[in-house]
Amino acid sequence: MKMGIRYMVLLAALCGLSTAQGFDLKQDLKKKLEEAKQKVQPAETPSDAAAPSEAQALLADFSVDEEIKIGRQIAGNLLGASPLVPDEALQVYVNKVGRWVASQSERPDLAWHFGVIESADINAFAIPGGYVFLTRGLYQRLRNEAELAGVLAHEVAHVTRKHHLKILQKSKLLDIGAKALGRQAGEHDRLRNLIGSGAEVMARSLDKDAEYEADRMGVVLAGRAGYDPFGLPVVLQQVGQVKKDDTAVALLFKTHPHPDARLGQLDLAIGQRFDDLSGPTLESRLYRLRP
Amino acid sequence: MVATTGIRGLNEEELKSAKFNEAELKRVEAWSVSAAEAQQFAAQGKLSARPLEYLPAPAAQR
Structure with a gap:
């Protein structure tokens, strides 16, 4: 089977991939901080003496408590759009697989939460603080536990690397001009201001x-957890066959590179490295959703 | 209009207008499992943790 995947992956790699772009957030933040300081300084009076340190605080990373608070708000909002599939056995099963995979990451002690949400879309979401959701539409396409582990591992990687939190960090800094709001508004409003609507x-x-990066980390986390590491590539290959105009993949394809490009990148990164690496797929243990 | 039945998609507009659902959030938090429970579950499936280095980005290999 792996040879088949490799062949498909190779084909995808031939499709021409764009070059990597830098992602130097700190530089960007520092620039914004300098701009912010310049805005603050002319108006500085003794009563505003704390302003530069406020700007400094904005540059600082979120604490874990702040991250969880932000994550709870986003997760609660997402669940307002799509509630959980009302099947406790499914949800506990997904939590066991997800937690085992997350235990192999750099953040094993985060209070991880996994859930399957009611949506026919094919998608999954990584929310700061350790909240990970996948849609019923995606879950139904999975054929074994290694595939589920691979999908969850990709999302765990986003949380571990704080990818979405960094986006929010950027908007927090961009919002420095409106810092008056931060003084007058309550915590709830500040949180809302930070994460946007819903x-x-x-x-x-x-x-x-x-x-x-999350794909590369995903296959490794699944491999570390003992699974066949090719679960994620198999899912990508399958999702890549869904027609581009199918509404079920509209949001996924809008927010992610096409699965063919992702497979191509993964193949380049894996090379021969996993040739001697195998593991169970646990097809028989995959929890089957009631139709 | 509030859609209450049927399984539907999840588009950008629905995400934007989503309202906080505390009851659902508490449910998902209640279903969380501990690292020890997850380890036991892994052992039942004969899964053992093994060391594996992260993969470098392809560009770094050139």
């Missing part, structure tokens, strides 16, 4: 290199 941040695209 779960809109989940409809934003990450840098494509962040997606490729």
